[in-house]
Amino acid sequence: MTNKRAVLIVLDSVGIGELPDAADFGDEGADTLGHIAQTVEGFDMPNMRSLGLGNIAGVDDLEPVDEPCANFGRMLEIAPGKDTTSGHWEFAGVMMDKPFRTFPNGFPDDIIEAFCDKIGVDGVLGNRPESGTVIIEELGREHEETGKPIVYTSADPVFQIAAKEDVVGLDTLYEWCEAAYEIVTPRGISRVIARPFVGEWPNYERTANRKDYSFPPPSKTMMEELVEHGVDVTGVGKISDIYSGRGITEKIKTKNNDHGVEVTLDCMKNRNGFIFTNLVDFDSKYGHRRNPEGYAQALERFDEQLPEIIETLQDGDLLIITADHGNDPTYAGTDHTREYVPLVALIKGGGWGKDLGTRKCFSDVGATVADYFGVDWTVGESFLGELK
Template identity: 45%
Template structure:
């Protein structure tokens, strides 16, 4: 009997994927470019624990780069890097694929940069939700729309609706003036309307504050996702009587399917705290504790904040000893990502990259897993770890890492 703890370092790509050119991302490399930038400004990034877990080896092998200034260390974890076969570089595709179900169909997208949503869709959503209209209707970063439209939203109570290159319809609204539950209800209407257009996610983005100087997103974000197209490893463990504990936005990404418990937390510190709390308090067998560390992506990747991303990685690294100290003999900690979001890259969108896969546990070998052809290798490994039926995609590396 066993337990798995999965930490998704949201957007921590490790170099251009084999098909990156098709996405306009040839040359993107989230981790390496952060390291390079910190060296350039004279503040080298310090990640001693991730180094021992193979993080620098992963990026070096995936991209044929070197890190000559690093001290030599004994590696304590198995490590490799995974390519994505899903059609997009979005959050649901990455997460579903790592759980064994790649997205091999094309999502619907709102491709126009301005007037992104067709009028008939806006009219239908507004009519069914009982609002007078929307603001924005464009591609935009989530923080910018608050600056551009926040005060007008308070005055008109029209929700701020925007999108990106991902298959997404995002809605920002004031928690008090518009109302949090009203925002969720509006998003539920949008979710129903957009189902026929194959839009992956509708995201509620609540905020507070009274003017452009005080507007701030809250921790009450909620994603309204479509269901994965097939049972994931989470479903299979759930059906076998195991537990799947969601921390952060995991439950939203999987539309609550295959989830037995869910916990919200806001900020990197709180997400790690909640993960440690669950490691200490939950059953030590047939359990997945699944955490998305969203702040790497939303606070630093999309905002192209290189130094902020580096400091967040250093903070994460500083908490790793606490995480490892909580593990029982049969536990396995996996660290991975769902896509890239290179903060040195033009624009504010995700980047098509390899992602790391790290496996550590008291009963786990430290081996080089090399290049993996799909994120689904992680799902297949979890399936093998828990003695579940084989998934349709992926190749397990369980026999390679287990002693």
């Protein structure tokens, strides 16, 4: 087992400006971080700026520093998508040649009819893109009266099923999800998600019994290669779900961003290997809900926690902070946005202040992590040598 440690933190949806092909996705002019800075008076991330965030090409709304204490750059995505799965798979060297499907108008009749036939119900509630908390509040009482599943989707290629635990029961909800998985994954959906809730209207609460049924990566992930070489891989947050558990030796669920940082710090103090964290609140709570003020507060909260993360690193540890796509809270609609993502990287005690430039694909992250552990990996180009 290795005594080395690498930490990858994904700030879910924190894009930094439109990619060259953004217009093909309907995202011309999108800039998640820039528009937050322009919209929210007084917004600042001084600790991330000290690492070089404001020095990245295209980040024009955050002040650069003269001597960044990390290495910095940006990355573009090769995969023809802008969803969580596409971005994370590319980190790990799984390159998609066609996007997953999203359903901005809800699922077609043939999918819903097949689902209802398979689980033996006479219809569903909802069937549209919506915030989970909103649709549960709106349809929860009807669900209690009828027992029908609440089905909804989002900007991600997901089929979500909400049900009240004391109306349907978890076992039944999970069976519904398994049935849906067989129907929708051949149609280009990446995940089916069980969304159980409890309480009384209008104060319903979603529970920790969420369960994801994920389409597995079609090729080997960088993490699987690490595990084969004796490197432990800890997935924090929704990481294990995104990869259908492939290459994850331990998964730890999180409740929110603060809990995700808390768990990551605990892992850094108590275990070695690769610690891979996703902080999802930026995307789920603020990006999709088009809330730049809340998004700004969440970013500033992470920035406040950053010094403790840096302090907890031991000499020789690798830290990479990046994002998986954009979700501009000032943009039209509620979809993700096709953007560059930031890249901030350092080895504790190593060199800093270098511009890593524009990386050609997200897989450079996976190549760097593999290189750090001395594991051969051929997808992407490692930038480890520039960090030492």
